[in-house]
Amino acid sequence: MELRKDPITRSWVITGDDVPDSAPREESFCRFCPDSPAPAQVISNMSGLDGGPWSARAVVHPTPLYRIEGEPSRRADGIYDRMSSVGAHEVLVESLRHDRQLWTATDAEIEQFLLLAAQRIQDLKRDARFKYVSIFKNHGANAGQEFGHPTSQLTATTFVPRRVLYELRAGREYFKAKERCVFCDILSQELQQNQRVLEVQGDFIALCPYAPRVPYETWIIPRSHEVAFERYGLARPASMLDLAALLRRTLQRIRTVTGEFHLVLHTSPNTLFQSKSLDYWKTLDDDYHWHIEILPVIGGRAKSYTFKEVYYSPVTSEAAVKRLREAKIDG
Numbered sequence: 008m009e010l011r012k013d014p015i016t017r018s019w020v021i022t023g024d025d026v027p028d029s030a031p032r033e034e035s036f037c038r039f040c041p042d043s044p045a046p047a048q049v050i051s052n053m054s055g056l057d058g059g060p061w062s063a064r065a066v067v068h069p070t071p072l073y074r075i076e077g078e079p080s081r082r083a084d085g086i087y088d089r090m091s092s093v094g095a096h097e098v099l100v101e102s103l104r105h106d107r108q109l110w111t112a113t114d115a116e117i118e119q120f121l122l123l124a125a126q127r128i129q130d131l132k133r134d135a136r137f138k139y140v141s142i143f144k145n146h147g148a149n150a151g152q153e154f155g156h157p158t159s160q161l162t163a164t165t166f167v168p169r170r171v172l173y174e175l176r177a178g179r180e181y182f183k184a185k186e187r188c189v190f191c192d193i194l195s196q197e198l199q200q201n202q203r204v205l206e207v208q209g210d211f212i213a214l215c216p217y218a219p220r221v222p223y224e225t226w227i228i229p230r231s232h233e234v235a236f237e238r239y240g241l242a243r244p245a246s247m248l249d250l251a252a253l254l255r256r257t258l259q260r261i262r263t264v265t266g267e268f269h270l271v272l273h274t275s276p277n278t279l280f281q282s283k284s285l286d287y288w289k290t291l292d293d294d295y296h297w298h299i300e301i302l303p304v305i306g307g308r309a310k311s312y313t314f315k316e317v318y319y320s321p322v323t324s325e326a327a328v329k330r331l332r333e334a335k336i337d338g
């Protein structure tokens with residue numbers, strides 16, 4: 008596997024003919040359950056709740072896309088750039104229990120998973136090679152789910168993924184023009200208009216974005232301006248219980264429409280180490296704002312949505328929020 012940069016959009020792609028088999032494997036056991044006969048290699052554990060051995064844990068991905076050893080060794084290839092696929096690829100096991108999902112777990116259990124995510128990001132950002140740490144969850148066959156056990160995944164990469172890069176550039180432009188954070192401005196208008204706000208819990212707001220990429224797209228954003236999820240979560244651990252409750256309830260709502268979704272956390276790139284090539288780092292603390300995006304997968308449109316030239320959503324965010332607000336959930 009290697010990384011190649013698109014010279015036009017300046018975004019990196021991972022490519023290679025030695026792609027690991029990511030299709031769900033038919034195994035007679037689960038490698039993430041506590042009593043697994045072939046357990047994955049543990050990186051860190053969150054302490055157990057109610058006497059359990061652990062509550063959430065990070066393990067090495069059994070078929071990683073990125074390898075932790077070595078240097079990225081970025082090099083030119085004529086006008087192009089390439090580098091080796093150095094990085095980290097972990098599985099974040101959300102629960103000890105095989106049947107406990109983010110929408111059926113207790114808030115205390117989900118809080119442990121969120122704190123694990125924050126700790127892993129902070130830990131990996133100490134590595135100067137890594138420019139960004141992504142956390143995402145693909146749930147459902149059409150969303151690319153890999154494992155039966157409730158899990159999310161983490162990648163630490165030597166580059167910033169393209170969607171985040173677009174957001175960082177846009178945030179910087181907006182701040183340059185207005186000296187305000189675009190996310191804070193979105194939040195204040197959404198709260199004032201109250202047409203696309205799904206729910207408010209503590210410092211967190213769930214909303215359907217004005218221009219959705221897919222039907223029922225939902226974001227969860229903290230009201231307090233903070234660029235980095237991990238800094239927010241570790242400095243205010245009590246707030247993670249609110250985020251847990253809102254995440255659980257939002258996923259319950261989305262599941263009344265579809266059981267399949269992508270979830271991704273967008274946080275700041277690694278700012279512990281200076282980067283010569285990226286000049287948006289100077290105002291980053293002011294112009295970016297961490298958030299979670301949930302992209303439901305509906306019917307056959309699923310696989311192609313990332314390839315569309317223009318996103319098309321047959322449901323407006325105003326209609327989506329109405330249906331999700333009225334959805335019957337467990338509480």
Ligand SMILES: [Zn+2]
Pocket residue numbers: 037038039040104105155156157
């Ligand atoms: Zn399991």
Ligand SMILES: [Zn+2]
Pocket residue numbers: 188189190191192231232233295296
């Ligand atoms: Zn902000």
Ligand SMILES: [Zn+2]
Pocket residue numbers: 174273298300
């Ligand atoms: Zn985002």
